[in-house]
Amino acid sequence: MSDHNQNALFSSYNRKPNLFDEVFDDNGTVKAIYEKLITLFGQHALDDYVHLNNKAKASFFNQGITFQVYGDKTAQEKIFPFDLFPRIIDTADWEKIESGVIQRNRALNLFLWDIYHEKKIIKDQIVPLSLLSSSVNYLHQMHEVDPPGGIYNHISGTDIIKHSDGKYYVLEDNIRCPSGVSYVVCNRTALKRALFGVFNHYEAHAVTNYAENLLQILESVKPHGVDNPNCVVITPGMYNSAYYEHSYLAKAMGVELVEGRDLFVENDFVYMKTIKGPERVDVIYRRVDDLFMDPLEFKPDSSLGVPGLFAAYRKGNVCLANAPGTGAADDKAIYTYVPDIIKYYLGEEPILNNVKTYRCDRPDDLKYVLENVDKLVVKPVDEAGGYGISIGNRLTKEEIKAVQNQVKESPRKYVAQPILSLSVHPTYIDENQSFEPRHIDLRTFTLLGKDTEFVLKGGLTRVALKAGNLIVNSSQGGGSKDTWVVKKDS
Amino acid sequence: MSLTYTIRYHSKNHYENPAKGASWQFLIIPEDNRSQQLIDWNVVNSLATASNVSINGLGFKTIRIQANQTFTDLEIEATFIVQKEELNPFDFIPNTDPSLDYALIKTLDFRADHETELRKTRFTTLPAQHRAIFSFDRKKNVFENLRMLNTWVYHHLFFKVGVTDVNTPLEEIIMKRHGVCQDFTHLFLAISRQNNLPARYVSGYLHQGNGYFGDSQMHAWVEAFVPNGGWIGFDPTNNILAAQNHIKVCHGIDYHDCAPIKGVVYADGRNTTAHIVEVIASQQ
Numbered sequence: 001m002s003d004h005n006q007n008a009l010f011s012s013y014n015r016k017p018n019l020f021d022e023v024f025d026d027n028g029t030v031k032a033i034y035e036k037l038i039t040l041f042g043q044h045a046l047d048d049y050v051h052l053n054n055k056a057k058a059s060f061f062n063q064g065i066t067f068q069v070y071g072d073k074t075a076q077e078k079i080f081p082f083d084l085f086p087r088i089i090d091t092a093d094w095e096k097i098e099s100g101v102i103q104r105n106r107a108l109n110l111f112l113w114d115i116y117h118e119k120k121i122i123k124d125q126i127v128p129l130s131l132l133s134s135s136v137n138y139l140h141q142m143h144e145v146d147p148p149g150g151i152y153n154h155i156s157g158t159d160i161i162k163h164s165d166g167k168y169y170v171l172e173d174n175i176r177c178p179s180g181v182s183y184v185v186c187n188r189t190a191l192k193r194a195l196f197g198v199f200n201h202y203e204a205h206a207v208t209n210y211a212e213n214l215l216q217i218l219e220s221v222k223p224h225g226v227d228n229p230n231c232v233v234i235t236p237g238m239y240n241s242a243y244y245e246h247s248y249l250a251k252a253m254g255v256e257l258v259e260g261r262d263l264f265v266e267n268d269f270v271y272m273k274t275i276k277g278p279e280r281v282d283v284i285y286r287r288v289d290d291l292f293m294d295p296l297e298f299k300p301d302s303s304l305g306v307p308g309l310f311a312a313y314r315k316g317n318v319c320l321a322n323a324p325g326t327g328a329a330d331d332k333a334i335y336t337y338v339p340d341i342i343k344y345y346l347g348e349e350p351i352l353n354n355v356k357t358y359r360c361d362r363p364d365d366l367k368y369v370l371e372n373v374d375k376l377v378v379k380p381v382d383e384a385g386g387y388g389i390s391i392g393n394r395l396t397k398e399e400i401k402a403v404q405n406q407v408k409e410s411p412r413k414y415v416a417q418p419i420l421s422l423s424v425h426p427t428y429i430d431e432n433q434s435f436e437p438r439h440i441d442l443r444t445f446t447l448l449g450k451d452t453e454f455v456l457k458g459g460l461t462r463v464a465l466k467a468g469n470l471i472v473n474s475s476q477g478g479g480s481k482d483t484w485v486v487k488k489d490s
Numbered sequence: 491m492s493l494t495y496t497i498r499y500h501s502k503n504h505y506e507n508p509a510k511g512a513s514w515q516f517l518i519i520p521e522d523n524r525s526q527q528l529i530d531w532n533v534v535n536s537l538a539t540a541s542n543v544s545i546n547g548l549g550f551k552t553i554r555i556q557a558n559q560t561f562t563d564l565e566i567e568a569t570f571i572v573q574k575e576e577l578n579p580f581d582f583i584p585n586t587d588p589s590l591d592y593a594l595i596k597t598l599d600f601r602a603d604h605e606t607e608l609r610k611t612r613f614t615t616l617p618a619q620h621r622a623i624f625s626f627d628r629k630k631n632v633f634e635n636l637r638m639l640n641t642w643v644y645h646h647l648f649f650k651v652g653v654t655d656v657n658t659p660l661e662e663i664i665m666k667r668h669g670v671c672q673d674f675t676h677l678f679l680a681i682s683r684q685n686n687l688p689a690r691y692v693s694g695y696l697h698q699g700n701g702y703f704g705d706s707q708m709h710a711w712v713e714a715f716v717p718n719g720g721w722i723g724f725d726p727t728n729n730i731l732a733a734q735n736h737i738k739v740c741h742g743i744d745y746h747d748c749a750p751i752k753g754v755v756y757a758d759g760r761n762t763t764a765h766i767v768e769v770i771a772s773q774q
Contacts, residue, residue, distance in 0.1 A: 119602045119603070119605075122598070122602045123598055123599050123602050125598065129598065129601055129602050129605065132605055133605050133608065133609050139547075140548070140606045140609075140743065141547030141548060143606070264556075266542070266556070267542050267544075268542075268544050268545075295752075295754045296513065296515045296546075296752050296753075296754065297546065297547045300752055300754075303754075307513035307515075307754045308513065308515075308544065308554060310546075310547050311544045311545060311546060311547070311552075314545065314547060315545065
């Protein structure tokens with residue numbers, strides 16, 4: 001008889017032997033780090049848990065923490081489903097994750113500098129030139145531009161999973177405008193409100209320090225000659241799916257949240273319109289995409305941007321985070337080269353693994369992908385949010401054919417990976433009123449500033465709520481869990 | 491002998507409904523380079539607001555005008571005095587062995603350094619069925635091929651105003667065989683890039699004294715990279731090499747980097763825009 005069967009809450013937990021379970025080992029025994037948690041939860045009946053879980057969900061509604069799904073015409077605001085049963089990461093695992101994401105993001109930053117200056121990595125034949133010339137995110141306006149502090153990817157949201165081999169793999173680097181950090185904070189708040197008596201038995205790192213670190217990072221890349229930089233957050237507006245997060249971050253940092261129309265540029269300086277008159281702006285955390293930020297330089301029909309912003313940036317009078325053109329290093333085709341990029345610039349072995357990726361622009365890889373669509377995850381290189389992904393073992397014959405045709409038509413647009421087996425975590429499932437294993441991933445949050453770096457000790461554990469589903473994105477019906485990075489293992 | 495040009499640029503923009511504010515950017519100031527120097531200039535606008543100079547994303551000077559009042563019309567008039575030296579595009583020693591040219595443009599370093607000027611954009615990509623519309627003759631050096639291409643484009647297209655606009659796809663231009671200077675330029679760029687030779691779009695003024703096409707408006711031509719010679723100007727609209735009559739403003743990947751006027755205007759409804767250019771030369 002395995003341990004968890006003695007526990008009321010988990011008595012019917014149906015462990016899947018072929019999957020890596022974060023809480024129970026192969027014999028069904030609770031792993032050491034979760035023992036205390038399982039015991040504490042075990043003192044409650046299922047009804048208590050359901051009651052608390054509902055209370056936690058209500059707190060999300062009350063706080064107005066919602067998101068929108070693009071392409072869904074009927075649904076408006078949804079709450080991000082939250083599961084009260086937390087995920088715990090032990091010190092050894094965390095050390096690896098933290099050093100791994102810093103290593104990756106530092107290397108990507110050096111890569112960005114290089115491709116906008118001498119292009120040494122191209123000339124040394126590590127990364128093929130065709131990846132730059134075919135990338136829509138590679139902005140020639142950034143050539144020879146030196147961003148303040150030498151930083152491009154100030155803010156990144158590296159997605160990591162644990163495979164059935166028990167190792168961590170990086171899925172995506174997300175260095176354009178990664179979102180999700182506000183949920184990390186809200187999840188913690190909700191969990192502490194509902195289960196403080198459980199939470200305080202563990203020494204978990206706080207997550208509320210993200211905003212203060214973000215502000216420090218933004219201030220560290222202030223323009224030359226500015227002592228006390230004025231930082232703002234720019235949002236595309238209240239209809240953006242992540243508007244809640246934009247306003248949360250602005251509030252938590254104590255800075256203004258602005259839209260394009262609140263700013264103007266004069267003589268290459270950026271100003272904010274205030275009731276007391278124009279106020280100079282020095283650093284902008286932008287949640288507006290590259291091509292929308294300045295209609296005079298990029299998309300001429302953008303109403304989200306600020307006319308003249310790029311010229312002000314180029315002159316060094318304002319800092320934009322992340323830097324324009326950063327997306328050139330956040331493309332699923334570049335992803336496949338990240339291990340080589342790390343070795344090239346840092347002379348180090350990658351701490352975190354990459355998932356084996358087939359690049360459809362390579363004839364051999366293309367052939368393999370076309371023949372094995374049913375065994376692969378096929379992804380477009382330049383879409384975010386889980387859109388356009390096909391998972392081979394879920395496809396009908398017709399769908400397989402459709403994917404083959406799509407890939408054949410524009411090979412550069414697609415990459416493919418083996419279907420990874422994401423680790424599972426016990427998750428409370430409403431319909432069945434029981435705890436069931438569900439796939440999870442982890443979005444981490446890294447900040448790079450001038451001579452400084454920070455990784456949020458915690459992260460967003462996203463959980464695919466549908467049984468067997470591997471896509472965890474909130475836009476695809478995923479939920480989340482609070483994530484505890486513990487100070488010591490006990 | 492150097493020439494002094496007086497260039498007048500006049501632009502009229504009308505908005506059907508009153509606009510409540512706007513930002514414009516005019517990319518019309520002649521650049522300083524080894525054959526030309528901007529001696530003096532001024533600009534006035536009908537809104538009597540300030541005109542600021544700002545460097546755009548590709549490093550060229552622009553005039554920025556901001557309107558905070560309600561208006562229906564904007565007129566601007568700019569005058570530039572430019573001193574232009576005699577320029578001999580043949581003043582270099584080409585490789586006698588053409589294979590050296592092709593060896594150079596094949597190297598990875600060269601292709602990486604000229605990634606921008608080799609990039610195929612929406613307006614500089616030859617449609618698949620026209621990929622081989624003009625192929626370089628490898629027995630001749632790059633410079634000779636470019637001159638042949640210049641003549642070929644000149645003969646392939648007929649200069650006709652009003653049948654194309656800045657968004658006309660290259661395919662239509664090749665099929666209908668007509669257009670204006672930006673169409674000639676885009677076709678040249680597409681073929682040059684298809685043959686792995688870096689080329690860029692140039693916007694500027696053409697001295698109209700000699701009856702060339704492209705007077706009275708802003709003109710467009712090509713700068714292509716010639717081994718040993720560097721960036722050399724080709725004007726396929728007129729089947730000539732750019733020399734003393736061509737006064738350069740800027741270059742870019744295609745027209746959209748070089749649009750003389752860009753604006754964000756807070757108004758509904760239609761607008762019309764027109765400009766006129768006058769270039770007068772005097773000898774010194």
